[in-house]
Amino acid sequence: MTKQILEIENLCVDIDVPSGVLRAVQNISFTVAKGETLSIVGESGCGKSITALSLMNLLPKSAKRSADKLTLDGRDLRDLNEREMSDLRGDAMAMIFQEPMTSLNPAYTIGNQLEEAMLRHRNVSTAEARDRAVFLLEKVGITAARSRLGQYPHQLSGGLRQRVMIAMSLMCEPALILADEPTTALDVTIQAQILHLLAELRHEFDSSLILITHDLGIVARVADRVAVMYAGEFVETGTTEQVFNAPSHPYTQGLLRCIPIPGKTKRGAHLGAIPGIVPNLVGRIEGCHFASRCPYADDACRTGDVALRPSFEKSHEYRCVLSPEICAANLKSGAAA
Amino acid sequence: MLAYALKRLGVALLVALTVSIIAFSMVYLPGDPAMALAPESATEADIEHIRKVYGFDRSMVVQYLDWLFHAVQGDFGQSHYLNEPVANVIFDRLPTTMLLGACAITFALLLSIPLGVIAAIRPNSLIDRIALTIAVVGQAMPSFWFALTMMLWFGITWRLLPITGTDSWKHFVMPAIALGYYVTPGVMRLTRAGMLEVLASDYIRTARAKGLRPVRVLFKHALRNAILPVVSLAAVQFGFMLGGSVVIETIFAINGLGFLAWESITRADLPMMQAIVLVLSVFYIVLTLLADLLNAFLDPRIRVT
Numbered sequence: 001m002t003k004q005i006l007e008i009e010n011l012c013v014d015i016d017v018p019s020g021v022l023r024a025v026q027n028i029s030f031t032v033a034k035g036e037t038l039s040i041v042g043e044s045g046c047g048k049s050i051t052a053l054s055l056m057n058l059l060p061k062s063a064k065r066s067a068d069k070l071t072l073d074g075r076d077l078r079d080l081n082e083r084e085m086s087d088l089r090g091d092a093m094a095m096i097f098q099e100p101m102t103s104l105n106p107a108y109t110i111g112n113q114l115e116e117a118m119l120r121h122r123n124v125s126t127a128e129a130r131d132r133a134v135f136l137l138e139k140v141g142i143t144a145a146r147s148r149l150g151q152y153p154h155q156l157s158g159g160l161r162q163r164v165m166i167a168m169s170l171m172c173e174p175a176l177i178l179a180d181e182p183t184t185a186l187d188v189t190i191q192a193q194i195l196h197l198l199a200e201l202r203h204e205f206d207s208s209l210i211l212i213t214h215d216l217g218i219v220a221r222v223a224d225r226v227a228v229m230y231a232g233e234f235v236e237t238g239t240t241e242q243v244f245n246a247p248s249h250p251y252t253q254g255l256l257r258c259i260p261i262p263g264k265t266k267r268g269a270h271l272g273a274i275p276g277i278v279p280n281l282v283g284r285i286e287g288c289h290f291a292s293r294c295p296y297a298d299d300a301c302r303t304g305d306v307a308l309r310p311s312f313e314k315s316h317e318y319r320c321v322l323s324p325e326i327c328a329a330n331l332k333s334g335a336a337a
Numbered sequence: 338m339l340a341y342a343l344k345r346l347g348v349a350l351l352v353a354l355t356v357s358i359i360a361f362s363m364v365y366l367p368g369d370p371a372m373a374l375a376p377e378s379a380t381e382a383d384i385e386h387i388r389k390v391y392g393f394d395r396s397m398v399v400q401y402l403d404w405l406f407h408a409v410q411g412d413f414g415q416s417h418y419l420n421e422p423v424a425n426v427i428f429d430r431l432p433t434t435m436l437l438g439a440c441a442i443t444f445a446l447l448l449s450i451p452l453g454v455i456a457a458i459r460p461n462s463l464i465d466r467i468a469l470t471i472a473v474v475g476q477a478m479p480s481f482w483f484a485l486t487m488m489l490w491f492g493i494t495w496r497l498l499p500i501t502g503t504d505s506w507k508h509f510v511m512p513a514i515a516l517g518y519y520v521t522p523g524v525m526r527l528t529r530a531g532m533l534e535v536l537a538s539d540y541i542r543t544a545r546a547k548g549l550r551p552v553r554v555l556f557k558h559a560l561r562n563a564i565l566p567v568v569s570l571a572a573v574q575f576g577f578m579l580g581g582s583v584v585i586e587t588i589f590a591i592n593g594l595g596f597l598a599w600e601s602i603t604r605a606d607l608p609m610m611q612a613i614v615l616v617l618s619v620f621y622i623v624l625t626l627l628a629d630l631l632n633a634f635l636d637p638r639i640r641v642t
């Protein structure tokens with residue numbers, strides 16, 4: 001079996017808000033193997049960004065993280081102090097953010113900001129860091145890379161800036177890249193380019209990738225495994241084939257209703273076609289989180305916690321009281337309807 | 338950058354020209370300047386004579402151009418009271434005022450920027466509250482009252498500092514504080530607000546995601562952006578401070594331009610007043626220009642507009 005880069009058990013993030021404690025992430029467990037791409041999908045506000053930020057330990061001050069296990073390349077991240085954590089950030093793990101327009105500092109050239117990412121962690125000269133920056137800018141498809149180094153962020157388009165952010169994340173060849181909706185803010189035509197670029201580079205540098213996205217079409221093509229997130233929980237995890245071909249959880253089925261086949265999935269297909277709204281995450285939710293929107297909900301769903309259970313294959317799990325057989329039948333009848 | 342600098346320079350020159358017209362017109366504010374100069378017992382013929390000698394009989398435009406022509410060469414005429422060239426007196430007194438202003442702005446920035454930064458890093462902490470108190474008190478308190486209070490305590494009750502004159506650096510402590518304190522609240526609040534905004538921005542998160550140490554995040558990535566509006570404010574405030582030095586210099590009997598302005602007003606020394614107004618204004622304009630250029634240097638986005 002390949003080496004696990006990231007291992008997480010029962011990750012929770014609680015955020016203090018005026019009305020109480022917002023349980024943004026609840027008992028999430030997953031692993032990411034070396035060179036693997038895991039995609040996390042889910043509606044807005046389900047806790048995807050908070051999950052990613054909690055791995056980087058960049059959560060807002062009001063948020064508290066806890067986990068039974070949290071290791072990166074075998075190293076326990078839970079007992080690292082801020083200083084040790086900052087040694088890992090940008091080196092062993094890097095993050096690409098949703099907003100390329102504002103994620104670069106307007107006061108410094110992109111060359112300066114790229115070089116800085118390497119100078120912080122590697123004992124290299126500025127000239128060497130600059131060469132690395134040029135190399136990566138060319139890798140991410142930026143022409144005249146060396147002269148671009150002197151440009152300021154405001155002189156670049158959103159697509160170019162996100163390419164710069166990708167190059168920046170690769171400066172130290174991180175073992176793990178976290179990409180939080182890296183294309184949501186970009187033009188539709190550029191979105192696919194950037195995601196393909198990311199997938200390609202991940203292969204080339206053999207990094208692991210956690211790709212948070214709304215774009216199910218892209219998920220189908222680039223992800224090895226998928227985790228579907230709903231209201232702070234993972235409701236279904238499995239390989240991309242398992243989740244796309246045989247979605248078990250009613251939420252996943254709803255998401256994929258019209259687009260079940262990997263490779264044939266429509267580009268830019270978006271989530272959120274399911275009627276109803278996400279429940280409030282402040283306080284405890286009794287029973288299944290999806291019950292308020294689920295067409296199959298009954299009393300059994302609203303009492304006691306619903307645990308993740310294996311589907312037909314062991315590596316494919318979902319969080320529902322219904323058996324795999326019933327879920328499969330629901331998928332058929334739902335698709336026919 | 339050069340085009341931007343030239344544009345700013347052009348604007349500055351226009352403003353300076355406008356100010357020179359206003360400064361010149363001051364002579365006519367109290368009415369007939371010849372009447373103002375003449376002693377009360379003067380006859381009609383005496384006044385006519387004064388008019389001729391001082392050139393008040395020419396048209397306003399001619400007088401203004403004549404005055405401006407000489408002023409740009411550093412010739413502001415003869416003081417009516419001191420019987421000395423105005424320029425000599427002014428350039429005699431200017432260094433003292435500049436020194437006082439520099440001390441005051443240094444004091445103000447050294448106090449307000451660190452306080453503003455700390456207040457922003459730890460919002461609602463004890464230091465933040467103290468800083469807020471300083472700001473509120475500072476803005477409510479008239480500077481002359483503050484100066485007199487300091488004089489009373491530090492100069493008279495505890496005898497720690499001299500209360501008048503310019504003989505040593507100690508003489509500048511209280512005036513610089515009195516003058517600079519007034520500027521502190523604004524700069525501090527602007528620094529705090531700027532830092533709070535910048536620290537919550539995405540690029541600070543990026544900087545932290547790169548693993549940069551807090552000090553570097555704070556000083557390289559945050560302060561540079563937060564300080565932009567502070568630079569402009571500090572320049573404007575420095576200009577106001579030169580005006581404010583009229584009060585402070587008079588209270589502490591500091592022989593600078595401000596004190597000279599006060600003396601000239603009491604003596605109705607019109608050429609002197611014109612020159613002081615012009616010199617202080619031009620100074621103010623130059624400061625604003627420098628602040629604009631410094632801003633453009635710090636913020637690449639300004640240069641293109």
Ligand SMILES: Nc1ncnc2c1ncn2[C@@H]1O[C@H](COP(=O)(O)OP(=O)(O)OP(=O)(O)O)[C@@H](O)[C@H]1O
Pocket residue numbers: 015016017022024042043044045046047048049050051060062281
């Ligand atoms: N700083 C914060 N303070 C309080 N609550 C927050 C904060 N940040 C996020 N939350 C809450 O945590 C929950 C999860 O937010 P998160 O940003 O992870 O959602 P997301 O899945 O990334 O959504 P999106 O697709 O819109 O980016 C939401 O309910 C959100 O309101």
Ligand code: SF4
Pocket residue numbers: 249250251288289290291292294295296297298301306319320321322
């Ligand atoms: S547990 Fe019940 S409510 Fe929840 S998804 Fe399954 S059927 Fe729907």
Ligand SMILES: [Mg+2]
Pocket residue numbers: 048049050098180181
């Ligand atoms: Mg998000």
